[in-house]
Amino acid sequence: MTIGRRRLLGLGLGALGAAALAGCAPPGANQVNTAPVIPAAAPGEKITLTYWAWLKDLQKVCDIWNARNPNVQVEAVFSLGGANGGYQKMYSALAAGGGPDLAQVELRTVPEFMLVDGLVDLSRYGAKQYASRYDEAAWGQVSFNGGVFAIPQDTGPMGWYYQPAVLEKVGGKPPTTWDEWAQLAQELHAKDPDVYLESFSVADSSPFISYAAQAGAKWFTPTDNGWLVNLTDDASLMVARFFDKAVDNKWVQTAYDAYSPGWTAAAGNGQIAALTGASWGDALVETIGTGSGKWKVAPMPKWSSGFGSTALGGSSAAVLANSKHPKEAMDFAVWMTTSREGVDAMIKYCGIGWSPARDYIGAQRQQPSDFFSGQNYNTEVFVPAAKQQPTDWKWWPITQRTINALSDQFRRKLTAGQSFVDSLHITQKTTVDTLRQIGLTVQEAK
Amino acid sequence: MTATETVAAERASAPAPVRPRRRRKFLGAPWILLAPFLALFVLTVLAPVILAVAQSFTRINRAGMFGEKGVTSSFAGFDNFTQALTNSNFIQAIGRVLLFGVVQVPVMTVFATVLALLLESASARWPAFFRAAYFLPYGIPGVIATILWSFLYVPGLSPLVDAGKLVGLDIDFLGPNTVLWSIANIVTWTYTGYNMLIVIAQLKSIPSDIYEAARMDGASPLRIATSIQLPLIRPALVLSLVFSIIGTLQLFVEPQVLHTVSPAIVSEYTPNLSAYTNAFAYNDYGIASAEAVIIAVAAFVLSFGFLAWTNRKGRS
Numbered sequence: 124m125t126i127g128r129r130r131l132l133g134l135g136l137g138a139l140g141a142a143a144l145a146g147c148a149p150p151g152a153n154q155v156n157t158a159p160v161i162p163a164a165a166p167g168e169k170i171t172l173t174y175w176a177w178l179k180d181l182q183k184v185c186d187i188w189n190a191r192n193p194n195v196q197v198e199a200v201f202s203l204g205g206a207n208g209g210y211q212k213m214y215s216a217l218a219a220g221g222g223p224d225l226a227q228v229e230l231r232t233v234p235e236f237m238l239v240d241g242l243v244d245l246s247r248y249g250a251k252q253y254a255s256r257y258d259e260a261a262w263g264q265v266s267f268n269g270g271v272f273a274i275p276q277d278t279g280p281m282g283w284y285y286q287p288a289v290l291e292k293v294g295g296k297p298p299t300t301w302d303e304w305a306q307l308a309q310e311l312h313a314k315d316p317d318v319y320l321e322s323f324s325v326a327d328s329s330p331f332i333s334y335a336a337q338a339g340a341k342w343f344t345p346t347d348n349g350w351l352v353n354l355t356d357d358a359s360l361m362v363a364r365f366f367d368k369a370v371d372n373k374w375v376q377t378a379y380d381a382y383s384p385g386w387t388a389a390a391g392n393g394q395i396a397a398l399t400g401a402s403w404g405d406a407l408v409e410t411i412g413t414g415s416g417k418w419k420v421a422p423m424p425k426w427s428s429g430f431g432s433t434a435l436g437g438s439s440a441a442v443l444a445n446s447k448h449p450k451e452a453m454d455f456a457v458w459m460t461t462s463r464e465g466v467d468a469m470i471k472y473c474g475i476g477w478s479p480a481r482d483y484i485g486a487q488r489q490q491p492s493d494f495f496s497g498q499n500y501n502t503e504v505f506v507p508a509a510k511q512q513p514t515d516w517k518w519w520p521i522t523q524r525t526i527n528a529l530s531d532q533f534r535r536k537l538t539a540g541q542s543f544v545d546s547l548h549i550t551q552k553t554t555v556d557t558l559r560q561i562g563l564t565v566q567e568a569k
Numbered sequence: 570m571t572a573t574e575t576v577a578a579e580r581a582s583a584p585a586p587v588r589p590r591r592r593r594k595f596l597g598a599p600w601i602l603l604a605p606f607l608a609l610f611v612l613t614v615l616a617p618v619i620l621a622v623a624q625s626f627t628r629i630n631r632a633g634m635f636g637e638k639g640v641t642s643s644f645a646g647f648d649n650f651t652q653a654l655t656n657s658n659f660i661q662a663i664g665r666v667l668l669f670g671v672v673q674v675p676v677m678t679v680f681a682t683v684l685a686l687l688l689e690s691a692s693a694r695w696p697a698f699f700r701a702a703y704f705l706p707y708g709i710p711g712v713i714a715t716i717l718w719s720f721l722y723v724p725g726l727s728p729l730v731d732a733g734k735l736v737g738l739d740i741d742f743l744g745p746n747t748v749l750w751s752i753a754n755i756v757t758w759t760y761t762g763y764n765m766l767i768v769i770a771q772l773k774s775i776p777s778d779i780y781e782a783a784r785m786d787g788a789s790p791l792r793i794a795t796s797i798q799l800p801l802i803r804p805a806l807v808l809s810l811v812f813s814i815i816g817t818l819q820l821f822v823e824p825q826v827l828h829t830v831s832p833a834i835v836s837e838y839t840p841n842l843s844a845y846t847n848a849f850a851y852n853d854y855g856i857a858s859a860e861a862v863i864i865a866v867a868a869f870v871l872s873f874g875f876l877a878w879t880n881r882k883g884r885s
Contacts, residue, residue: 156637211849237635239852268637326832349634378724378741383830388725520635524851527836531658534835538745560652561853562631 155444156244156270163450169194172452174440175202176227177209178473187468188455195451197225205229205438206523217241217444224446225456230264230437231518231526233273238520238561243442243449244270250453256461260512261479265439267345267517273439274456277469277476279401280508281333281433282500283421284408289318289396297421301365304424308374311396320396322386323366323375325536328529330381330399330435331366331543335359336513339429343519349564350519354529354551356568358429363543370536370543377537382407390414399423401435402505403476409494416493420500422508431511437476477509520563525554625649625858649859658837659860663867665749666839670817673753678810680757681764682802686794688765689772700769704762711759711822718755719830743831751831752823760816764809771805772798807879811872818868821845840864 164170174181174197181199189196200223202209210232216222217239228236236242250271254262261275283297290296290307293314298304308320324330332342338358344351369375379385381398389395391411398404408418423432440456442449459465461480469475470485478485488501519525532546551567558565600607628645632638653659684703688696706714722742724730733740742751775798783793821841828834836850837843840860848857 154637154640206850214849214852234635235852237637238631240636240640268634324832345634377832378744379830380832384723385725385830521851527846527850531835531837534745534832538833562629563634563636564632 155240155242156247160247161447161449164194164448167194169196170448170451171196171198172225172446172448172455173198173200173223174225174227174455175200175209175213175223176225176440177202177204178227178469178475180472183472184459184465184468187464188458195448195455197455202227205232210235213443214239214241220445222443222445224442224448224452225440226443227276227438228273228441230261230273230275230278230439231522233265233439233441234267234518234520235522236441236443237267237272241441241444242272243444243446244272245274245442245449245453246271248450248453250274250457253457253461256457256481258479258481258509258512260434260509260514260516261437263514264437264516264518273441274453274460275479276438276440276456276460277403278437278479278509278512279403279435279476280505280512281337281399281401281423281435282504282508283397283399283423284404284418285397285421286390286393286414286417287419287496288417289393292318297419298424299422301424301426305365305369305374308369309372312374317394318396319374319376319389319394321375321398322379322381322395323370323377324380325370325377325533326380326530328526328533331362331529331533332526333433333435334366334399335362336516337423337430337433338362338426339513341515341517342525343517345517346566348566350558351566351568352519352551352555352558353568354525354554355547358426359547360544362426363547367536367542367544387411401476402501402508403436405492405495405500406474414494416496418494419496419498420504422504430513432508434512434516437479477505521554521557521561524557525550528553621858621861624854625862627855629855645855649855650863653856653859653863656837656843656856658835659840659843662837662840662843666817666820669749669753669820670814672750673756674810674813674817676753677757677761677764677813678806680761681809682768682799682806684761684765685768685772685802686798689769689798690790690794692790700766703765706759706761707763709759712826714759715755715823715826718751718758719827722751722827723830743827743833745833748827748831748833752820752827755823756816756820760813764813767809768802768805771802775801803879807876811875814871814875815868818864818871840867 172195174185176199178199179201181201185197185199202212205227209227213222213226213228213236228242233242246269253274254271257275258278261278262271265271265273265275285297289311293307293310295307295310298307304320311318311320335342335358338361340356340358340362342352342354342356342359344353366375370377376389376395379389381400382404386395387410390398390408391413398408400408405420408414411418425431440459442452442456446452459469460478461483463483463486466478466480466483466485467487469478470487484501484506488505489499491497491499529546529550532541532549533543535541535546536543555565555567626645626647626649627642628648629640629642631640687693688700688703693699709717721727721729724741724743727742730740730742741747779797780793783797788796819841820839824834824838824842825845828838836846841864844857844860844864847853847860851857
């Protein structure tokens with residue numbers, strides 16, 4: 124028995140040793156972007172790339188490429204959507220030294236993957252020559268430290284979806300400024316207390332961040348001395364005060380978020396009149412069973428400063444650090460996101476958001492829509508919106524954490540009456556603290 | 570293992586055997602038979618636990634904007650634990666599950682006991698059918714159960730909310746003050762039958778002559794329940810309470826699923842959700858491991874504290 128116990132102890136110590144060793148190689152220590160560039164596959168060599176993404180029917184898009192490129196076959200593997208499990212799986216695969224060649228990574232998550240050294244700097248493989256093919260705003264969100272860390276795949280320029288018949292109750296028309304929007308929200312709710320102009324999310328602060336960016340906020344700025352963090356610039360505080368007022372006066376519905384089951388039901392029976400939403404929101408608005416022909420789209424309202432539109436959501440095709448063929452993976456991603464057949468297939472099969480290709484929105488999106496009252500809303504509203512997105516907005520290495528922290532503070536609006544302005548100040552502090560805890564260089568504005 | 574055995578065998582066949590041969594063989598067999606279990610146990614339980622404890626004492630340092638100028642890890646002492654315990658979200662999460670446990674565990678245990686006593690009483694009709702029916706919710710995975718219940722909670726879909734409106738009641742199952750109890754309802758619905766079964770198993774082990782003697786003395790069914798059955802099922806109740814305490818601390822699935830329909834559920838709603846969020850959404854394994862260790866220690870202390878308390882009470 125003594126031997127057995129010793130053996131068991133030995134096993135335990137072995138495991139402890141392994142753990143200690145694992146502890147010595149933290150995520151991000153293997154520096155893929157200082158290793159030598161991996162040469163392109165030799166002519167005639169057959170390779171297979173894998174692409175983890177949560178786009179449906181992505182394989183059909185890959186098949187078009189595969190038919191043209193017998194030597195570079197791409198295989199699509201379905202992965203859960205982003206933070207719902209997809210990233211968790213990708214991070215684990217990266218940490219284990221494996222993973223796919225390409226992965227779908229949201230634009231706002233690109234810096235988080237850079238934090239674990241998970242992405243290949245594609246500028247080392249010639250990505251910069253393709254910059255002119257993409258919307259400036261989208262390209263800006265994948266460029267850091269002079270490198271290019273992903274290929275933009277879809278974006279979400281914002282517009283204003285509305286039901287003309289519901290606005291008609293107060294003789295309203297689409298607001299061109301946020302002040303008009305507030306006026307309209309107030310009148311609608313005063314006329315019928317069951318009707319709200321829009322839902323405002325206190326559970327997900329990302330729409331708020333988009334509105335602040337539209338007003339000209341810049342939360343993170345890369346400088347030579349690390350990140351300059353400023354969640355409380357004038358534009359952000361102005362937007363926070365605006366929505367404080369809207370929620371305090373009950374001009375907006377806060378019980379459910381846009382696109383949730385409760386929202387869909389309310390929008391269907393006219394209790395929600397409108398939605399400030401990204402271009403990809405069209406597919407979700409179309410799930411309102413009784414909505415066909417009742418909706419239209421207008422440009423989103425504007426602040427007194429800043430930009431004509433803004434972006435919500437959007438993702439990229441990123442080449443992950445353990446790819447054996449980064450050059451070919453990048454070539455595929457560029458074909459998929461900028462060639463006419465690639466963009467059309469991505470829209471037809473995968474229903475992607477707005478194509479970041481600078482001069483092609485996709486054939487299907489040039490057609491008028493029956494659901495949206497026969498309006499040709501994509502060319503009418505979203506083409507100009509895509510050109511009016513903030514171009515210098517940068518996401519940061521702990522985006523998800525900041526968004527969650529801000530969302531958690533926002534919820535206190537309902538539970539404790541805490542203002543959005545206070546939430547921004549608190550989140551500024553927690554964000555800076557967290558960045559310092561994980562060892563990054565930060566400076567606070569002012 | 571084989572190497573040592575060969576050596577042992579050689580030694581045994583040597584002219585002057587050190588130990589009797591039979592004893593060596595006798596010792597090897599159980600280990601070989603245990604090996605498949607031990608291998609999996611070490612790989613999937615012991616090693617992760619040790620890794621988590623090691624990680625809870627580790628800190629990662631980065632240089633530059635993304636760590637592009639170098640990444641190292643170092644011993645953090647109790648820093649991760651301090652950070653976890655000063656994280657107000659984590660503290661609130663602990664408070665939340667404690668409140669949940671104080672209310673939900675007793676309610677569920679009372680339900681389970683009453684159901685068990687009713688089904689085991691002499692006048693019960695179709696006890697086998699009802700036993701299966703009450704146990705059925707336990708067979709439904711937590712995710713599915715929560716999705717099913719969410720259809721009864723979400724305004725606009727829920728017939729309960731609609732019915733409430735008809736009589737002038739504005740019910741909000743998913744609001745900041747109510748959603749915890751909506752979760753408690755799902756958990757109670759799922760686990761009452763399971764705990765009932767533990768109690769029934771104990772009830773069945775009560776010898777029938779005790780009942781006979783009680784009935785001879787003219788005891789009513791209620792008297793039998795309070796004077797015979799309840800004292801004798803005490804061990805089962807203690808067991809079910811300990812399981813429930815551990816289960817409460819590990820609350821994860823229900824809030825994680827309801828999160829999509831209830832704005833009131835924050836990203837670190839329960840301690841386990843907090844550890845999950847830190848590890849997999851934030852890639853901060855140090856804090857996550859520290860939180861996991863804290864949860865494990867808390868479950869250990871609460872369970873054993875409760876056992877010690879009931880034992881002391883039992884003796885006095």
